[in-house]
Amino acid sequence: MAITLVHFADVHIGVETYGRPNPETGLNTRVEDFVRCLEFLVDRAIEGEVDLAVFSGDAYHTSSPSPTYQREFAGQIRRLSRAGVPVVLVAGNHDTPGTFGRASSLDIFGTLEVEHTYVFTKPRLERVETCKGPVQIVGMPWPSRSWMLTREEYRKLLEEELVGKMEEAYARLLEGFARQLDPDIPSVLAAHVMVRGAGLSGSERGAVVGRDPSLLPSVLANSAFTYVALGHVHRHQDLNRGGRPPLVYPGSIERINFGEEEERKGFCLVRLEREEGETIFGPWRAEYDFVEVPARPFVTVEVEVGDSEPTDAIVDAVRERDLEGAVVRVLYRVREGKVLVDLGRVQRALRERGVWKVAGIVPQVERPERRPRAQISRELDLKEALRRYVESNPELKPLEEELVQYALRLEQELEE
Amino acid sequence: MAITLVHFADVHIGVETYGRPNPETGLNTRVEDFVRCLEFLVDRAIEGEVDLAVFSGDAYHTSSPSPTYQREFAGQIRRLSRAGVPVVLVAGNHDTPGTFGRASSLDIFGTLEVEHTYVFTKPRLERVETCKGPVQIVGMPWPSRSWMLTREEYRKLLEEELVGKMEEAYARLLEGFARQLDPDIPSVLAAHVMVRGAGLSGSERGAVVGRDPSLLPSVLANSAFTYVALGHVHRHQDLNRGGRPPLVYPGSIERINFGEEEERKGFCLVRLEREEGETIFGPWRAEYDFVEVPARPFVTVEVEVGDSEPTDAIVDAVRERDLEGAVVRVLYRVREGKVLVDLGRVQRALRERGVWKVAGIVPQVERPERRPRAQISRELDLKEALRRYVESNPELKPLEEELVQYALRLEQELEE
Known part of the structure; x- marks a missing residue:
């Protein structure tokens, strides 16, 4: 038994x-x-x-x-x-x-x-x-x-x-x-x-x-x-x-x-x-x-732009993936600071793949040396500390406001 | 039946x-x-x-x-x-x-x-x-x-x-x-x-x-x-x-x-x-x-100071009342703007009467004409509106911070 x-x-x-x-x-x-x-x-x-x-x-x-x-x-x-x-x-x-x-x-x-x-x-x-x-x-x-x-x-x-x-x-x-x-x-x-x-x-x-x-x-x-x-x-x-x-x-x-x-x-x-x-x-x-269980898929589409036209490279990468019903973020790696991407075209390509929510389309800039870790000391207030953290983690950029908002609410809750 | x-x-x-x-x-x-x-x-x-x-x-x-x-x-x-x-x-x-x-x-x-x-x-x-x-x-x-x-x-x-x-x-x-x-x-x-x-x-x-x-x-x-x-x-x-x-x-x-x-x-x-x-x-x-039901008593002690020494008048009024276990506020009416009251003595007198909580000891100034109602329009933000309201209702003064705090929390709740 x-x-x-x-x-x-x-x-x-x-x-x-x-x-x-x-x-x-x-x-x-x-x-x-x-x-x-x-x-x-x-x-x-x-x-x-x-x-x-x-x-x-x-x-x-x-x-x-x-x-x-x-x-x-x-x-x-x-x-x-x-x-x-x-x-x-x-x-x-x-x-x-x-x-x-x-x-x-x-x-x-x-x-x-x-x-x-x-x-x-x-x-x-x-x-x-x-x-x-x-x-x-x-x-x-x-x-x-x-x-x-x-x-x-x-x-x-x-x-x-x-x-x-x-x-x-x-x-x-x-x-x-x-x-x-x-x-x-x-x-x-x-x-x-x-x-x-x-x-x-x-x-x-x-x-x-x-x-x-x-x-x-x-x-x-x-x-x-x-x-x-x-x-x-x-x-x-x-x-x-x-x-x-x-x-x-x-x-x-x-x-x-x-x-x-x-x-x-x-x-x-x-x-x-x-x-x-x-x-x-x-x-x-x-x-x-x-x-x-039927949990919602989360998908990160990472794109090495290299020498291609960046929007083309991203759209191609998006079309290769199964994104149906998913929360999706696109991280594209570029060599230098500024690259023009047609975000409207990328959004359309994502919609065509049946994406449920676009969490962000974010450039990752390659740098010769690694970014220093955010300087966060206990003395910073929570909001400022979070903003600095986001600065050194650019994939979080689209979530910055939400992060700060939730963190402050949490802090308030703790204080109560 | x-x-x-x-x-x-x-x-x-x-x-x-x-x-x-x-x-x-x-x-x-x-x-x-x-x-x-x-x-x-x-x-x-x-x-x-x-x-x-x-x-x-x-x-x-x-x-x-x-x-x-x-x-x-x-x-x-x-x-x-x-x-x-x-x-x-x-x-x-x-x-x-x-x-x-x-x-x-x-x-x-x-x-x-x-x-x-x-x-x-x-x-x-x-x-x-x-x-x-x-x-x-x-x-x-x-x-x-x-x-x-x-x-x-x-x-x-x-x-x-x-x-x-x-x-x-x-x-x-x-x-x-x-x-x-x-x-x-x-x-x-x-x-x-x-x-x-x-x-x-x-x-x-x-x-x-x-x-x-x-x-x-x-x-x-x-x-x-x-x-x-x-x-x-x-x-x-x-x-x-x-x-x-x-x-x-x-x-x-x-x-x-x-x-x-x-x-x-x-x-x-x-x-x-x-x-x-x-x-x-x-x-x-x-x-x-x-x-x-055994609800906690709330008592307002109103004092007409008149020509007496104000602290004496207030303490006498406090001693006349049954304040055991009560939330108490003292409102004393004076003719002119400034009167010196020994708040320590009043507090002691209140404690001797078994008061549970002193909500405030607040002067009510007699004026020839009635105070104008607070000018509150919809455009004021909630905090400012409350502060103005308290200005024209001085008995609320001791509660001002609490009022503002609760109101803002309520407002936030409503927005959520």
């Missing part, structure tokens, strides 16, 4: 970059993309009659999502719970408020006591009953200072010591839970955390100041767990491939930016099976498949 | 003026005041074993409340529904998003299908089963353009005509619902709306531009209804006193500002009773009691 579960993470409802308001629905079109992928996942979970759903954090892009975003995420989670599927919800860093006493964006499921939902905003071991029997869940939300350290520890420690202390506390806590597990019952560690050595997409948001705790794979790959369901890193990967237990990031369900261009997006369907015979491990083992 | 219900409105979780963060709870102390009154109400409803709860709108102060505020409001509503009390939730103007397609802050109860809750974000007639039998509920949320007018009507009408059209549509809709009611079953109209002739507290927030729809009492006091449960106006009043049906604003459950200083704050306990014998009305009639 096998217990099946769907494992997903990093849903990030609220990412609006490259989208526009859809007058038919009132939703931003990029938010619709994210919801479509989540809906696809829930469809598959319900059709496949999974016994359990494990969500490893980052439901929303901000810790105070609008009622509209809550409707979209909660509506899909409710479909699972209505179908009788127990849903484990672990708070990620995006779901967690920065201040003591504030509620997480996932708390509403607990407050309203939604049947079949299990919210983890603090670490906890809970036995969850599924149709096919119990599963032991160790839920480890994002390691925030509020639950990892006492007030006294926090006061006494230096900034540099804090992260190390949190990592130690996390490992100790996990070891304690692992010892309490009943080996006759399958167990899942659901953790929103950074594992050392994981390949990042670059779209993960970390600490604003200082360093976030990160754990060694060996700390998490405790053989007391049948499966380790991770969240936080947007690129799908197994950090214990072939080993037991699997240590799996399913990755985000949609692309947040061009950092995720090359990645497949999806979720994991996991089977927890009871093995015959004796092994050095417990009687339960996990196997899983990665299932792709 | 009587069916009992608790009727409340204008909870406004999120008003923080005069409060400060409570380090023990992470909540603003004024938010704690509002939650305490709501909790008191829910305690009374559960102890009194009411059969139904009717909330007539404005749960939160903004249409995108933080997860923390949602936890506080939803937690109390969940106590009612957990006790098996059906809860009717009608969206007020503060709960309603400005844009088509956006969710209301009350939608989460519907999305998560919380048992025994009935959310009305569009007008609807619904039969709600209570322990003592069915009640017909006509829920009328705040009349927003999105549900009152077709897109075509909205486009074709002039600004001045819009409000009149909405009022007509509202009356027609209500008449239609009234005709569908079964006279053998008690019926409650739950409406968040402005009734003409109602006495305002001044803390009600209306349209940003133009005029809000307002209804004649006669339109709402349709004898097909057993009881009319209103929300929006913060002052408790019955606009059909002694008549049938009662047309009742319970008022807000806490004071939002000094405009509500003189008002008792609370909710209504309503009995729907079946009458013996024939009347010109249906067989059901309603009686209700207003129940006070």
Whole structure:
């Protein structure tokens, strides 16, 4: 007999970059993309009659999502719970408020006591009953200072010591839970955390100041767990491939930016099976498949203009690529400072290829020596720092205003 | 046999003026005041074993409340529904998003299908089963353009005509619902709306531009209804006193500002009773009691300084008043421009009286002629307009920064 579960993470409802308001629905079109992928996942979970759903954090892009975003995420989670599927919800860093006493964006499921939902905003071991029997869940939300350290520890420690202390506390806590597990019952560690050595997409948001705790794979790959369901890193990967237990990031369900261009997006369907015979491990083992969702493609068209007529070179490059329904940026490399490009012709060529959104058509100027890194010191204000950063990363130029706007909003949010 | 219900409105979780963060709870102390009154109400409803709860709108102060505020409001509503009390939730103007397609802050109860809750974000007639039998509920949320007018009507009408059209549509809709009611079953109209002739507290927030729809009492006091449960106006009043049906604003459950200083704050306990014998009305009639909640007192100490030493006069006036636990402002009237007041002594006198928060100690200068009204035109930006308004209303001076800050945040919210 096998217990099946769907494992997903990093849903990030609220990412609006490259989208526009859809007058038919009132939703931003990029938010619709994210919801479509989540809906696809829930469809598959319900059709496949999974016994359990494990969500490893980052439901929303901000810790105070609008009622509209809550409707979209909660509506899909409710479909699972209505179908009788127990849903484990672990708070990620995006779901967690920065201040003591504030509620997480996932708390509403607990407050309203939604049947079949299990919210983890603090670490906890809970036995969850599924149709096919119990599963032991160790839920480890994002390691925030509020639950990892006492007030006294926090006061006494230096900034540099804090992260190390949190990592130690996390490992100790996990070891304690692992010892309490009943080996006759399958167990899942659901953790929103950074594992050392994981390949990042670059779209993960970390600490604003200082360093976030990160754990060694060996700390998490405790053989007391049948499966380790991770969240936080947007690129799908197994950090214990072939080993037991699997240590799996399913990755985000949609692309947040061009950092995720090359990645497949999806979720994991996991089977927890009871093995015959004796092994050095417990009687339960996990196997899983990665299932792709219909995420919107992001495509970078890079063009070496060389000695050709630049507009011709770009249009030719555009015509060679499959750009249907994609968010596209064109980066063309030219030798000298000024080159005249007929942007109208390029735009037309892009439209003919069925592009969904042009993120930018940006020259990359070759220089004999490498551009110096932007000089960013802590003393610069955020806006100025961002502008300087964009100066040394010209492919970001088309996004500059948006970047600054989002950054300032974020800063304001943090200050509040 | 009587069916009992608790009727409340204008909870406004999120008003923080005069409060400060409570380090023990992470909540603003004024938010704690509002939650305490709501909790008191829910305690009374559960102890009194009411059969139904009717909330007539404005749960939160903004249409995108933080997860923390949602936890506080939803937690109390969940106590009612957990006790098996059906809860009717009608969206007020503060709960309603400005844009088509956006969710209301009350939608989460519907999305998560919380048992025994009935959310009305569009007008609807619904039969709600209570322990003592069915009640017909006509829920009328705040009349927003999105549900009152077709897109075509909205486009074709002039600004001045819009409000009149909405009022007509509202009356027609209500008449239609009234005709569908079964006279053998008690019926409650739950409406968040402005009734003409109602006495305002001044803390009600209306349209940003133009005029809000307002209804004649006669339109709402349709004898097909057993009881009319209103929300929006913060002052408790019955606009059909002694008549049938009662047309009742319970008022807000806490004071939002000094405009509500003189008002008792609370909710209504309503009995729907079946009458013996024939009347010109249906067989059901309603009686209700207003129940006070422990709202925080607001006290204005007005002092005529006259020829006395001003500090002595103020301190004497302060000592005469019961100020225990109150938010207090001192307005002292002086004949000429400059008078020296020892603010330290006044503050000490206020502290000795157990004042909870000093909102301001402000001179009111007598002038031969009345100050001109602030010159505010639409062209001024919001910040400048507010500053000018404060100039001509000196008692607002201590709140100026807070006012400007909140106004700008509101403006930003509206733009988003």
